[in-house]
Amino acid sequence: MDLVGEKLCEKFASCVNSRPIKRGTRYRVGVDLGTANVVVAVLDENGEPIAGKLKEAQVVKDGLVVDFIGARDLLSRMIRELSDELEEELVDAACAVPPGTGIADSKATMYVVEASGLEVRNIVDEPTAAAKVLGITDGAVVDIGGGTTGISVLKGGKVVYTADEPTGGTHFTLVLAGHLNLPFDEAEKIKLDEKNQKRLFPILKPTMEKVTDITRRHIQGFDVKAIYLVGGASALYGLKDVMANALGVEVVVPKYPLYVTPLGIALSCP
Ligand SMILES: Nc1ncnc2c1ncn2[C@@H]1O[C@H](COP(=O)(O)OP(=O)(O)OP(=O)(O)O)[C@@H](O)[C@H]1O
Ligand SMILES: [Mg+2]
Structure with a gap:
């Protein structure tokens, strides 16, 4: 970026x-x-x-x-x-x-x-x-929002491929709520507190791997040199490293995704 x-x-x-x-x-x-x-x-x-x-x-x-x-x-x-x-x-x-x-x-x-x-x-x-904000024309923009993960491949400033799958921030919270036996809203609060995120990493890692698999499937066949994460859920501690290690490409997470x-x-x- x-x-x-x-x-x-x-x-x-x-x-x-x-x-x-x-x-x-x-x-x-x-x-x-x-x-x-x-x-x-x-x-x-x-x-x-x-x-x-x-x-x-x-x-x-x-x-x-x-x-x-x-x-x-x-x-x-x-x-x-x-x-x-x-x-x-x-x-x-x-x-x-x-x-x-x-x-x-x-x-x-x-x-x-x-x-x-x-x-x-x-x-x-x-x-x-x-x-436009990332200042890029090529690569994959992966938008991990509330409800879905959207993958878009850009070439020369144009979106050449796009997909959207139902795994997003909400799913991280649901996993946490189940694990801690708490209502959704309380789990959401705990998840959003950055002080907790390191400790929550082992619980949330499987869902991060799911997002990674979704991304892998959709960028296959494209020459993607860098993945740019946007959307609120991409701020989660550890997600960037899980993706970068599994996919073997550069993963960029802006400070305010x-x-x-x-x-x-x-x-x-x-
Ligand atoms: N610092 C943070 N750490 C982890 N998750 C976060 C953080 N900030 C926001 N989120 C999560 O990001 C999600 C919302 O992101 P965003 O606003 O990009 O989604 P949206 O655009 O409303 O949804 P969608 O793109 O799916 O329609 C929520 O699930 C929220 O819990
Ligand atoms: Mg969004």
């Missing part, structure tokens, strides 16, 4: 869910509707992250809107809060869908974003958005 992308993520991380400290003159908004989180990134006229919100929500499943009203209400609230804080109406936005999403499902995502008061200027696919795609979506807004 290049330095520009690292800096963008760092800046965005410092402004997510906190009051913006500066104002811009022209804003571009990126909306990432995920299975676990809805993330909004706001860039100023220089392409610098200036504000952002992240809310947990169950309004989308595997990249597709399942609760239109819930998604609209949540996103409207997030946009209103951001507009109030920036003292300016937010208008121009981009949103994203998993690669290979059909027209009807892409439209559902677009309608949610427009129903929140934004104008959709571009719809991108998630790995292409991520690649959760923010790569939302930022790339905002950058895709003209």
Whole structure:
């Protein structure tokens, strides 16, 4: 990942869910509707992250809107809060869908974003958005989100292959909940506390190996020299090494994998 992308993520991380400290003159908004989180990134006229919100929500499943009203209400609230804080109406936005999403499902995502008061200027696919921030044109982008692991192979800046399989952050939490005999929400809290992750590694390793096998299967036949992990679950302690050792290729995990795609979506807004 290049330095520009690292800096963008760092800046965005410092402004997510906190009051913006500066104002811009022209804003571009990126909306990432995920299975676990809805993330909004706001860039100023220089392409610098200036504000952002992240809310947990169950309004989308595997990249597709399942609760239109819930998604609209949540996103409207997030946009209103951001507009109030920036003292300016937010208008121009981009949103994203998993690669290979059909027209009807892409439209559902677009309608949610427009129903929140934004104008959709571009719809991108998630790995292409991520690649913009990673500063790459070739390699595999593996998005380990809440519900699924999405594998995209890029060649010369284009997505040439894509697959999505149902193993993600939720599955790590389910394994932990079963192991510790705790409700899902408590297991999720324990998992997210980075202090615990080293100790949890032996319990979560088989699921990491599953993600690794999924990745291996889908990059087979492509000349992939590096794998870039994005999505919240790729931050898990030990996952990078499990994958790198098993696959024998370079595995890159950005410092803030959760923010790569939302930022790339905002950058895709003209
Ligand atoms: N620091 C962390 N360590 C481990 N897991 C994390 C961390 N931060 C977030 N997660 C996990 O990442 C997942 C959410 O990631 P993300 O926001 O990328 O998913 P999403 O985009 O909502 O889902 P999807 O892409 O599957 O639709 C959750 O399962 C959460 O537990
Ligand atoms: Mg996602």
